[in-house]
Amino acid sequence: MPHILIVEDEAAIADTLIFALQGEGFTTTWLTLGQAALEHQRQTPADLIILDIGLPDITGFETCKQLRRFSEVPVMFLSARDAEIDRVVGLEIGADDYVVKPFSPREVAARVRAILKRVGPAVAPTLFQVDLERMQILYRGQPLSLTRHEFRLLQSLLDQPERVFSREQLLDAVGVPVDAGYERNIDSHIKSVRSKLRSVAADAEPIQTHRGLGYSYSPSHS
Template structure:
């Protein structure tokens, strides 16, 4: 059974989540502060972390940053703030989803299922690595991509997206096709999250070559990758 760690300081919200997730067959642990969650995760694994942004000891964002130094466990943020900047920050530091309060417990359970489905091991698409003279070099065994000779520090999602774009240079991929590369159904409502991941990817590429723009936007269609 997948085990879900809930880090939420409001007991009523936590109880609702525990009930909804256990009804769907998940096992759960509830903790109310971030420090306890970090200590708990050092001792035992979780399959997914539901993390409140406004914790009493440290922020959920800070907890996620610390966690990402040692773990790629999927993270779903819960927050009372609906600003786009908060959602983008959450995704850029490694979150897998972002749910605004008040929320439907059944929707949260459905999103948990979608996240676990897309992070489950699956065959990687066949990719022809870029030539030695090209700007990208893919190492599937090490799950690494170099750009102009420099190793890119990519999240799991960023690696899969860039890998998919590298598979067919110059081809325009729709958001739905890129979601499929992550193992997510288009109807799951993650289309705009692709934009956030692409934004983060571009920022990391610009750190290597500020004057280049290999990822191209095709308005109303999607994204492509240029090797020029």
């Protein structure tokens, strides 16, 4: 079920949204600060964010600008500002919708459902970010210290979720000649990458073993 992050500093408004969204089957998280929302999205990505503009620390506009540097999660602005310029600015910096207070909770829930339906599978969050220029992979917002071979190995798995790669295919992916003497090196690389992933999330198992076949990346176990 889609998870909605609500970033709103007024408890009464947040409670109304939580009640309406949970009544429609969504799960929710409520935060009151923009910086906390950014960190939450890096660590535990939501499927959609409802974002108030007048937050206590940084504005919703600034939060959205920073969010767009690392995430394409749909954003719905919620604000008492009803001027046309505010709506235009909100949409231009990357929001998917703009709702003016006071609002109908049922309408907000309907808009959320419509946005999620429109974006479709693209809304599915990923806990990994791959930076090809820096040869770096972030997991839950944390940079992984990977060797060159480990980077290529993990990148290959991430590029094709759920695909089972044989050891030979992974050797080819990391640029090592396919040779019987090197096959077990893949197991060592996998063990090392798993250790680094567990240092970020101890209970997660993004890399799955398929006995006699090879390895795959499973988003549902991330």
